[in-house]
Amino acid sequence: MAKPSGGHATDIVIAGGGIIGLSLALELRQRGLSVAVLERHRAMSSASWAAGGMLAVNDPQNPLELLPLAILSWALYPSYLDRIELLSGRHVPLRTQWTLQQVQSERVSTDALAAEIAEFAPGLDATGHSFKWLEEGSLDPNDLREALPEALRAAGGMLVEETAVVGVESTAHGVLVETQRERIAAGMFVNCCGAWAGEPRLGGLPVVPVKGQMANLRCPPERLRCVVRVPGIYLIPRGDSRVTIGATLEHVGFDETVQESSIKQMIDAALRLLPEATAPMQVESWAGLRPGTPDGLPILGAAGTKHCWHATGHYRDGILLAPVTARLMAQSMLGEFPDVPLDAFTPARF
Numbered sequence: 563m564a565k566p567s568g569g570h571a572t573d574i575v576i577a578g579g580g581i582i583g584l585s586l587a588l589e590l591r592q593r594g595l596s597v598a599v600l601e602r603h604r605a606m607s608s609a610s611w612a613a614g615g616m617l618a619v620n621d622p623q624n625p626l627e628l629l630p631l632a633i634l635s636w637a638l639y640p641s642y643l644d645r646i647e648l649l650s651g652r653h654v655p656l657r658t659q660w661t662l663q664q665v666q667s668e669r670v671s672t673d674a675l676a677a678e679i680a681e682f683a684p685g686l687d688a689t690g691h692s693f694k695w696l697e698e699g700s701l702d703p704n705d706l707r708e709a710l711p712e713a714l715r716a717a718g719g720m721l722v723e724e725t726a727v728v729g730v731e732s733t734a735h736g737v738l739v740e741t742q743r744e745r746i747a748a749g750m751f752v753n754c755c756g757a758w759a760g761e762p763r764l765g766g767l768p769v770v771p772v773k774g775q776m777a778n779l780r781c782p783p784e785r786l787r788c789v790v791r792v793p794g795i796y797l798i799p800r801g802d803s804r805v806t807i808g809a810t811l812e813h814v815g816f817d818e819t820v821q822e823s824s825i826k827q828m829i830d831a832a833l834r835l836l837p838e839a840t841a842p843m844q845v846e847s848w849a850g851l852r853p854g855t856p857d858g859l860p861i862l863g864a865a866g867t868k869h870c871w872h873a874t875g876h877y878r879d880g881i882l883l884a885p886v887t888a889r890l891m892a893q894s895m896l897g898e899f900p901d902v903p904l905d906a907f908t909p910a911r912f
């Protein structure tokens with residue numbers, strides 16, 4: 563890596579080329595800083611690719627403390643996607659705009675709602691379910707997988723793949739980041755390593771992998787035009803006959819294998835809800851690891867070690883929370899007041 567001014571190879575080194583690391587890098591580039599993202603495999607090949615892509619602002623399962631971040635992130639999404647598109651030349655569309663959310667306590671299914679369900683999801687078998695509408699989008703992470711790395715490179719950010727961070731050392735004026743091949747001097751270091759962010763050499767955070775298995779069914783696009791979420795299963799139409807279904811929640815360490823029995827259970831649950839969907843002979847299925855934390859909240863802020871930061875632990879909502887994470891982290895790192903106070907998310911709480 564070339565050494566420009568100031569004795570540092572770059573202002574900021576970020577470990578982890580998932581949606582969080584790349585979005586933060588893009589934000590820091592926008593503020594004029596030089597940034598290098600080091601990714602030990604290929605960018606966007608872990609949780610950020612495996613995800614459903616729901617921007618589930620009002621998911622009743624989200625912790626309440628997440629709401630201010632979720633609302634701001636949803637508001638930032640249009641400009642976030644516009645910027646990625648402008649830089650990469652690739653369109654990343656919102657593929658749905660509405661979610662049918664199962665509600666348990668209140669009974670909100672009305673004739674009007676039934677008519678809307680008939681319009682947006684005519685094949686849905688709503689027997690035994692009460693629903694309400696949530697205005698929230700979803701995207702296909704495959705779209706971002708292509709566009710986000712290209713956007714960062716077009717913005718002048720450096721993305722170095724197949725390069726793992728194996729150590730970080732604080733110095734008086736910055737950090738020395740160690741990879742398999744070299745030591746890089748930088749002003750600051752950010753740990754965006756997702757489910758792997760808890761490695762001792764990255765600061766030993768209590769982040770644990772929570773496995774999720776997913777699959778694609780088929781259904782004509784006009785027959786399902788909204789996300790449907792009921793306990794145990796969700797359906798995410800992609801607008802092109804794919805309907806992504808998910809997801810398991812498993813505490814099985816760093817195991818990313820797909821189990822046929824789990825996929826079959828999910829398919830059965832999905833077909834009960836949408837009987838007209840079909841499972842192809844060769845069902846596409848995959849698994850990924852969510853970065854889980856003890857309190858279900860992300861870890862955002864300064865690490866215990868000087869010039870080091872963490873932006874991780876986004877669990878089930880990292881796609882939703884990427885734009886707000888990028889903004890709030892950049893503000894904090896540059897000594898500004900973040901738009902939303904980060905006290906509830908500080909690494910120091912552990």
Ligand SMILES: Cc1cc2nc3c(=O)[nH]c(=O)nc-3n(C[C@H](O)[C@H](O)[C@H](O)COP(=O)(O)OP(=O)(O)OC[C@H]3O[C@@H](n4cnc5c(N)ncnc54)[C@H](O)[C@@H]3O)c2cc1C
Nearest residue numbers: 578580582602610614615616727756774850879880881882
């Ligand atoms: C099945 C599933 C469904 C999901 N559905 C949704 C959803 O619908 N909506 C939503 O908002 N969120 C969803 N999520 C959660 C979301 O995917 C994650 O919260 C988000 O992707 C986390 O992003 P990340 O960049 O922190 O992690 P990742 O995408 O996992 O990226 C971390 C990267 O760090 C790299 N890395 C690790 N160690 C090192 C090292 N030492 N040096 C260099 N690089 C390293 C890894 O290779 C990896 O590429 C889902 C997750 C899963 C698994």
